[in-house]
Amino acid sequence: MSQTRRQLIQIILANLSSGEPSQDFPITEDTVNLWLNGAIAAAAMKSYTDNAADGYDYISDGFYGRFTDLPLTLDNNSGLYNATLPQLPAGVPVGWDVSVAQIKHTDPDSLAVTLSLPLMRITRQRIGYYNRLPRPHNAVCFYFDNVLVSIDSPVVLNPAQDKLNVTCITAGETDMDSVLRIGEEQLGYITDYLRKNLMPEALTVPDTSDNGRNIPIR
């Protein structure tokens, strides 16, 4: 779908106002933009629960986007390499939020790029004890604290040559003219979600008696 955020937001606004929104319509494009990421995350979760109900975990690929070349920094205290995601992955079941993380290595001489095998995800409840249990030889592991990615690597990484690529559920940039990364089949749910949440605001009767000022005149 090559719709931009602005186009979708204008469709929603037209829908809420039953036509072209008037100048004093209480919902602005920015308001809808604020709700949009939440709506996309909710649609991803619904995609999961609908499929999981049949005993088959699945989330539409359309939700996934890739963040590339995230810089790594070495934390000398813990020995972990850290990277920061530009956006918090959606709170869907583990493994579906961040599907793939890979180290991208650029050879300093030939500039040839190689991608590692996917890193091993350490789930939240295993962080405490994964060091004490056997794990695959040479496995580079990673886990999350909010947007902070911590990478435990048995091989030394060079932050100048090694970057992190992450594929995760993302709603895309909040820039109005960025193209939305969602499948068209999700559009109905996202529109419904926004309409439901924005309707109380849309139904607010504009106060026309105080020339637009919110402060009551005494």
Next chain:
Amino acid sequence: MSASRFIPLDDCVYAYMNRANLPDAHRGRLWSIAFECAEEMNLDVFNSIKTRKLDVGPNMTARLPQGCKWTKIGVLNSNGEVATLKQNKNMTLYSALDTARLTLDQDANQGASTFLTQFPNFYYNFWYEGGLYNLFGIATGSNSAGEFTVDEENGVILLNNNFPNSYIIVEGIYPPDQSQEVLVPYECKPAIIKYIGWGDIEFLPQSRRKNIGETQSRRREYYNQRRLAKMRISPIQLWIGNDIYRESLLYAVKS
């Protein structure tokens, strides 16, 4: 990776994840379960045998390698075989770790008495009225290149005080080493997959994913596949049958 019929343990983990439709985030947990299975099957189904040549220290001891469950201890002969030593469980573990062990583990005042005779003689076969006799019907004892006992807890192999060699050959079963890629025979792959499937739900509380019947059926599947794996790993071969037949042909007195 080894060029033989050994495959990485990861293959089994991914095969299970593929069948169970689990995302990659489960890999760490399932790998730990698979590792437990490899440890167990290493003892029961296939044996990862390693042979090491160990130096004998001046106090006639040698360090048992880490994790080694020894199966054979001996020295080399001229035929390229391991001439096994005799395990003497009467040998004392006292002063096993002491550098002066050779002076501490014996009491010259007692002679070399055995429990069978009060006389200060070694018991070779049968002692009778001041002499040693070979008697029919009495075991002669085995020929051995030396004697040893093992202090398992401290990981020390103790040799007899006048052990003549400066080395020993130790063959043993070693547990899988997680600092290297863990390899398992491909005959065991189905069984390991079944074990992961069982271990995946074994201790979970009752839920949509787990119920008692399901757990029990996975357990049975594992044991059945393990049985098949054992048969696949050591099938009966013609030469083994021939050997048994030929070696059992003896010239003997008919009863």
